[in-house]
Amino acid sequence: MRISTTQLFGLNVQQMNNQQSELAQLYQQIASGQAISTPSDNPLGASQAVQLSMQASELSQYTSNQSTALTSLHAEDSTLSSVSNVLQSVNTQLVHAGDASLSDTNRGAIAQDLIGLKNQLLGLANANDGQGNYLFAGFQTTSQPFSTNAAGTVTYNGDTGVRSIQVTSSHQVAVSDSGASVFLSVAAVGTTSISAGSASNTGTGVVGTVSTLNASNPANQDKYTITFAGSGASSTYTITDNTTGTTSAAQPYSAGSAITLGGQSVSITGAPAAGDTFTVTPATQAGTDIFSSIDAAIAALQTPVVGTAGSANLSNSLSTAMQKVQNAMNNVVTVQASVGGREQELQALQTVTQNSSLQTQSNLSDLTQINLTSTISKYTMTQYALQAAQQGFVKIQGMSLFNYIN
Known part of the structure; x- marks a missing residue:
């Protein structure tokens, strides 16, 4: 295939332009440290x-x-x-x-x-x-x-x-x-539920803290009132479940004995007077x-x-x-x-x-x-390639048949 002088010159110029463009891109990467400067790069x-x-x-x-x-x-x-x-x-x-x-x-x-x-x-x-x-x-x-x-x-x-x-x-x-x-x-x-004595009590009854016997008993969520009647050896008490509205039968009072309220109990010491009341209420x-x-x-x-x-x-x-x-x-x-x-x-x-x-x-x-070492190496190689291309182009450009005609 015959290649004209114009084509030869064009191919060499295009190759050098590409190398110069690559060299410029590599230089920009070395200067910025970034491999991608614009989306078109990658x-x-x-x-x-x-x-x-x-x-x-x-x-x-x-x-x-x-x-x-x-x-x-x-x-x-x-x-x-x-x-x-x-x-x-x-x-x-x-x-x-x-x-x-x-x-x-x-x-x-x-x-x-x-x-x-x-x-x-x-x-x-x-x-x-x-x-x-x-x-x-x-x-x-x-x-x-x-x-x-x-x-x-x-x-x-x-x-x-x-x-x-x-x-x-x-x-x-x-x-x-x-x-x-x-x-x-x-x-x-x-x-635990809270026990309390009424401020209007006139006896010497002192209520203790509440003990939990069965934490899963739903009756523990009810409020109770313990009401005393009589005095001395004939002292009795009733328990009213204020939540359900039921009241137990009168029971004899014994100081310090446990009083069961659902799944919990409380004790009262001293001598409550007739009419004295004590309450046990869920903490909430x-x-x-x-x-x-x-x-x-x-x-x-x-x-x-x-x-x-x-x-x-x-x-x-x-x-x-x-x-x-x-x-x-x-x-x-x-x-x-x-x-x-x-x-x-x-x-x-x-x-x-x-x-x-x-x-x-x-x-x-x-x-x-960028990998700076690799990029600098590639830049140097491209630079040498461009220089070789330029030198080769100079020699090709100087070639002419007329140089051999006397």
Whole structure:
């Protein structure tokens, strides 16, 4: 096949142009460190790079969300530990107040200590996460959840909302618990019914704590009233199930003997007077506001004790308060255990997300960044090839038949 001079020149020029274009592209890659500068460099690779970049950005956001969630949960966990300590101090003071040798003045001093502990508890209930968001306000994070009126009664101003943060593409984690669930509730498991004596009792009967005999007995959810009649050896009592409206036949009273109420029992000591009443109420119905429970104990301690009946009423009040505090402590421990579980979950997710992020960045780097040694080597080889082509073209360009005609 005959190749004309024009074709020969065109082929050589085209080859040199291609080499110069490749050389320029290689130089640009060396200068930028990127294998893909424009989608046209590698359309498939560019598409994959976009997807990997989006995935990396998403993982980065989840990492940030996980850190934010963990910070909030750490703050709540620490605050709940302090709440447990305060409630333990309250319980200790209530036990001390039950010392029969104390005077009204001594009990008044204990009441002042309880007021201080209540204020500490109120401060913890209004704690924030360090960023101005109240921990126990529900969704009302910028409003103080608990306030005190002129009478000293604590009121909850938040809601029952639970804030959550998206920590993976398919999972959210709760980063808060409402003040209602922490300070105004009792746990569904591990609580006992509350026994109490009427403030109008005139005898010396003191009710004990409730013992659970059969936790699965549905009658444990009923409220009971124990009413006494007669006195001395002829003292009797009846049991009224206020939920069903039934009343048992009168039974003889024996101080300290167990009185069965469904799947639970309670004992009463001392000598109740005719007309004295005692109640046993499920924990969820007996008043679950811990602030109100402390207020009731303070009021009982500030009331002068008159006679044996007054001592019995004080003992009943303190016993009731201690039972409620114990249930409140159990509730706080339950909430704190839930917080701890969420913390562990987030720490595990952080590890998984970090590994995924590193892998994604590695894949993106492999796709978009050059191997500098290999690229420089290829650049040098292309440069030599271009120089050889240019030198060869110069010689071909100088070839002519007329050079051999004399």
